[in-house]
Amino acid sequence: MNRCKNLEMAVLNQISQAVLREKNVSAMLQLVLGILYREMGLLRGTVTLRRGDLLYIEASHGLSEAEMRRGKYHLGEGITGQVALTGKARIIPDISREPEFLDRTGARGRNSHVAFICVPILHKDEVIGTMSIDREMLPGADLERDFNLLEIVANLMAEAVSLWLGEHEERSRLMAENARLKQALDRISVPAEVIGNCQAMRAVYAMIEQVASSSATVLIRGNSGTGKELVARAIQRTGSRKDKPFIVVNSAALPENLIESELFGHEKGAFTGAVSRRIGRVEAAHTGTLFLDEIGDLSIAMQVKLLRFLQERTFQRVGSNEERSSDVRVIAATSRNLEKLMEQGLFREDLYYRLNVFPIHLPDLAERRSDIPLLAAHFLAKFNKLHRRRIRRISSSAMNLMTAYHWPGNVRELENCIERAVLTATDDSIHSYGLPAALQAAARHPGSNSLGDFASRVEAFERTLIVEALKANRGNVAASARMLNLTIRILHYKIGKLGITPALYR
Known part of the structure; x- marks a missing residue:
């Protein structure tokens, strides 16, 4: 009796050292099964781990690679599946007389007169796997003692196995998430000019991609400092006009008496100080993109002239009656409440609808x-x-x-x-x-x-x-x-x- 207890203590000591020292869980499980085989004289040993509703053999002693691959069990299937489902151990004194024993691995044969012990690996009352051994029924074999030892070993391994399963689950989840994000990014290109990965910005990226290849007028709305010009540049660089001019007009920065000249240009002598002819931003942006920033600051008179250009794509330089045309893609931006300005009579409703073809809203930081x-x-x-x-x-x-x-x-x-x-x-x-x-x-x-x-x-x-x-x-x-x-x-x-x-x- 003392000899058996000493042997058990020696086995548990070896297994404890293996669990503490070996960081690779698969290698640790192999070491544990090897110790049980060497010290207890077992025929075979197997550890299955649960992933969803399936149990897979993670480590074994006495099974070939092919036999391990065959060892898959649904919860409740066979002795191993029942132990995993119920969380209760099973002792089978003779597998040849047990109809529920599946021998899924094919390692034993139906006439094998061996005992089979299977215990659950439990972590926080949840079954995360099973551990089983085959024991030849020799004189002096004590299945109850083997069962008690196996339960202790399973408890010793449970924390390390749970940690490994958590990390495996995390890796699998991250790989799936990476694949999903890669597919999403393949569908939605993130502009290099704009930084952000939140849901609101991803919606902005999707809208940039939707509108970039067209010539539709875009109205970018957002408070000061949210990056409206960056989004305008991203639209231009993503679309078919990416190699063409990108001309910026800041309506709020230009004096009222100069805004028309800046937009449409002027002839020599058109007004005091007009010492030479000058082309405007609309003409300079020909075949490219015209970005009208702070469009809500334009005067009503200037709004009329801009509306005419948007409708006809023609304009006149200041001091000239000659009609000129310009092929430009217009992107406008504002930090002001245009709807409120319309109620106050400070912004033309027809210009609003002409600009608001494809609105993009930028969130505050x-x-x-x-x-x-x-x-x-x-x-x-x-x-x-x-x-x-x-x-x-x-x-x-x-x-x-x-x-x-x-x-x-x-x-x-x-x-x-x-x-x-x-x-x-x-x-x-x-x-x-x-x-x-x-x-x-x-x-x-x-x-x-x-x-x-x-x-x-x-x-x-x-x-x-x-x-x-x-x-x-x-x-x-x-x-x-x-x-x-x-x-x-x-x-x-x-x-x-x-x-x-x-x-x-x-």
């Missing part, structure tokens, strides 16, 4: 916070190169401030913020204390009655916890989930919602 890390990294690289600096990273505290801030100036304000931080950084990192005073003040005095501010602060705190866990685990989501006491599914949801890229921390 506060509505696409998950893109802030991508944009910050882009601007960091840009200003490192421009100012010959070597700032390598943005600290978590600085990123938290940026993701919590409301950004009234949108992407342009973020760009200016990163440039200032790059110039003032004293080491190779951007820290929270190096960010502009507006961000510091917003962090010190959040709006007490603002749910938006509360949500932003919670989101920033969650981001910090998740990023620190990913850093500690080299980007491994399964290990990070265990550290945070979350399920892998919940952590993946949070990572997707916050726009975190685990690969950046490997």
Whole structure:
């Protein structure tokens, strides 16, 4: 009796060492089965792992590769499937007398008078696999003792097997997600000019792709600093006019008495100061794209002349009666509420409908916070190169401030913020204390009655916890989930919602 107990203790000690030291789970399972074969005199040993409703042989001793490949079981199928389904072990004293024994691998034969023991591998009350052995019924064989030992071994392996299955599931999910994203990206090309991966920006990319190849008039709407000109350039560079002129007219920047001349040109002597003939932006954009920025700032008189050009594609230079034509693709943009301007009689309804053929709305930066890390990294690289600096990273505290801030100036304000931080950084990192005073003040005095501010602060705190866990685990989501006491599914949801890229921390 003591000899048996000593043998069992020696076996468990060897198996414990194998579980602790061997990081490759398949190799560890092979080691465990080898120890059981060598010390206990088993005929065969098998470990199956559950993936969905199927059990696959992951490791074996005494089976060929072909026999292992045949060893697949549905839940509830045969002895192995029943153990996996019920979570209850089975002892079969003689497999030749057990009609439910399938011998799916074909390694035994129906006349084999051997015993079969199968125990579940349980992790947190969930069956993740099974472990089974074949035992020759020799004098002195004790199936009950073998069963108890096998249960202990299965418990010793459960944590490592569960971890490996989680990582395998994560890899499979990531591969499937990568394939899905690749297919999506193949269908929707992301313009190089525009940075962002959130749902709202992907909708913008899809609209750019839809309209780029046509000559339809596009109206880009969004607040100041959201990147309307970048989207206009992306449309031009994606379409058939990509190698043709791209001419910009900022309606808000031009004086009222010069806007007509800038758009349509003038003849010599047309007005005081017109010392020579000058072609306008419409004529310069011939065969290309004319981008009319801040179209809502045009006067009613100028709106009439622009409408005529959009309808007829003809114009007259100031000081000339000659009709001229220009083949241009018009893209307009505004940060103003055109519908409200129409109600006030400040914007022509017919011009609105002429421009609003294909509207694209750009979200504020506060509505696409998950893109802030991508944009910050882009601007960091840009200003490192421009100012010959070597700032390598943005600290978590600085990123938290940026993701919590409301950004009234949108992407342009973020760009200016990163440039200032790059110039003032004293080491190779951007820290929270190096960010502009507006961000510091917003962090010190959040709006007490603002749910938006509360949500932003919670989101920033969650981001910090998740990023620190990913850093500690080299980007491994399964290990990070265990550290945070979350399920892998919940952590993946949070990572997707916050726009975190685990690969950046490997």
